[in-house]
Amino acid sequence: MSGFNNAGFIALKEEGGLAEFQADGTVLAVIGVLIILGGISYGVIVEVVRRRRFSLFGLNTKLILVVTPLLLAFGMGVFFLFEYQNPDTLGPLPLGQKLSTSLFESISKTAGFTTVDYGATEKQTNFVFTSLMFVGGASASVAGGIKINTLAVVLVAMLSIMRGRSHASVFSREIPDVQVRRALLVGAIATAFVFSIVALLTLSNSGFDFLELFFESVSAFGTVGWSTGITPQLSDWGHLILVVAMFVGRIGPFTVGLAMAQRTERDPYRFAQERVTIG
Secondary structure (H helix, E strand, O other): OOOOOOOOOOOOOOHHHHHHHHHHHHHHHHHHHHHHHHOOHHHHHHHHHHOHHHHHOOHHHHHHHHHHHHHHHHHHHHHHHOOOOOOOOOOOHHHHHHHHHHHHEEEEEEOOOOOOOOOOOOHHHHHHHHHHHHHOOOOOOOOOOOOOHHOOOOOHHHHHOOOOOOOEEEEEEOOOOOHHHHHHHHHHHHHEEEEEEEHHHHHHOOOOOOHHHHHHHHHOOOOOOOOOOOOOHHOOOHHHHHHHHHHHHHHHHHHHHHHHHHHOOOOOOOOOOOOOOOO
């Protein structure tokens, strides 16, 4: 239940928690599959079961099924590359276990399960995984973050602009301009909020490393639950700030999207166009 709902809670009697099962491929595979299923949303699962062929899937499902493996592969590669020789994480492990651990950590970026100590991982690993936590899982899923759909729409719009196209399109389908603007707005608001949280944490807990506070802030916003180990040492204000970050991260992107959808209306008139210098 904790795996499918991307909760990250464990009730294991082993002293090391899930780290004690780092070499148990079966346990990690089961939890990993559950995390992915919970993170891609019920709608995607239903559509895959019903239609079964990629060509018959809707654009929303196609984007999720394409971007999700790319993010998993990217996270796995980054963790494997940066932690390969780290004696506190992957260093002592055989090659096969290094790969499986890297994949599991990449999958867990939305759920908070871990078999390593993120207080011992390299700074570059934490920085990249902070970005992955910020993205989170799919819309209408149990995962947090700004959502894979938001990232996918922004990427499609960027590629379309780079190709000189007037509209965002992919898989022979055009994405409405209003949805592109919504995706950009959700990303911008979330980015501004996270930076505000980091700034407040830095002011109230100035004795900690900035990257650690950044990691904690995004982990809270994405409702992931990962920590470099500094959470118990934060001040009361620091704990309160993280609580607010978790609450907003849980309902914020959905609320913003819903509010924009309800307020969509046609403009009664349009102003004359005028170009602005870009770049």
